[in-house]
Structure formats: C-alpha cells, structure tokens
Amino acid sequence: MRTGMTVAVLGATGMVGSRVTREAAARGHRVLALSRRPADEDGHATPIALDVTDAHAVREALSASVDAVVLTVRTFPADEGFLVDATRTVLDSAAELGIRVLVIGGAGALRSPGERDLLVADNPAYVPADVRPVAAAGVAQLRTCEAHACADWVYLSPPAILQPGARTGRYRRGTDTLLTATDGRSWISAEDLAVAVLDELEKPGADRHVTVADGY
C-alpha cells in the first residue's frame, strides 16, 4: 500500500473533488488542490489556481513531485470537447512525468446490467434524453483514455446517482458494468466514492475501468 503520496486533485473545489481532497489529506497524503478559483488555504491541502485548458500550466503543476492525479472536472452545460481535451492534456503530461491518473468519469460509460452490449449512456431506462449529452461526454472521455498510448490511467465510473451523503467507508467495487441493488437503485455518496478513489490510488488494481456503489 502506498503511503505519503503527493496527490493532485484537478477540480478540487467540486462536489467530488472536495471530498477526494479531504479523504486524501485525512490519510496523510500531501494534496495539491487545483481549480480555476481555488479554495482558501485550510492547512490540509495546497490550493493552486489552474485552468486545465492551459497545457503548459498543467505540466508545471504536475511536475511538483506528484505521484497521482485525480481528474474530476466538469462544466455546465456538458462540453464534450472540453472534457476530451482536458483528459488528453492531463494524460499527456502524466505519461511524460510517470504519474498515475485516476479519472472520475460518468456512469454512462458503463454497460447496462444484463445487457452487456448496451451502454448506460444509450439506455433510456437510466439516461433520459435530456441527460444524454452528459453521458455521451463521459463515453468520449473513456475512449480518450483508451486511445492514449502511454499513460497509466484508471477510469472510475460512479453509479447512476452520486450525491453528497455520509462516509460509511463501505462500498462495492465492480468493473465495466453498472452496479445496482436488488431494488434497482444504483447509488453512492460522494464521501464513499472518495474512499474508493484513495483505496484505488494506494493499492492500484489491474482493471482500467472500475465502478463502485453503495455497500448496502
């Protein structure tokens, strides 16, 4: 298990990124908290202003002895081009610097339970038409990772619903198929997702596409 890492969180002020930042700091890792409008210094993480569209700045930030970078950015409305470019930028620098990348992606990139050939993004049972562009952007982001020749990446798809909640420290881990409970619910708290992120960074698995869901 890797301890005492330097973890860069790109999107550190977001719903997911702030929890990943907190979890990483609580486990004793050094955390670089990157976003365009960084939070105030709180003693747990080092806030750094960074726009992921600036490839030079990304490379410079990751050059600070970073062991792993968590990419957890998003825009409203969803911008597939932005997401793909941001992912490629981070993968390029990380590959050059030998840094592991964990991408917080979308549930849409997963396969539907019981219908392996149907992506969640294309399944109206999970993704209504108005949310489809968001899901499609997540699929494009996964394809960007898969197409990258050299980077060491893992793509973590949340379950269908990811919201702030309690940190139980328990979760189920799967690979490329949406995890659901017996009642059909597919859910995790952002706090427990952050636990899974740090577990994955400290003890990297062999799977490149993973998902997690509430521990029920």
Ligand SMILES: NC(=O)c1ccc[n+]([C@@H]2O[C@H](COP(=O)([O-])OP(=O)(O)OC[C@H]3O[C@@H](n4cnc5c(N)ncnc54)[C@H](OP(=O)(O)O)[C@@H]3O)[C@@H](O)[C@H]2O)c1
């Ligand atoms: N069920 C699901 O599949 C599901 C549900 C929720 C979230 N997610 C995924 O989880 C990830 C994080 O989502 P979230 O809800 O935490 O997003 P969020 O709360 O909107 O946070 C987005 C973060 O990205 C940063 N950001 C945006 N543009 C940036 C740029 N150009 N350069 C640097 N940082 C930038 C923002 O900070 P600044 O604005 O200050 O830069 C913020 O820290 C996304 O990939 C999202 O798709 C998936």
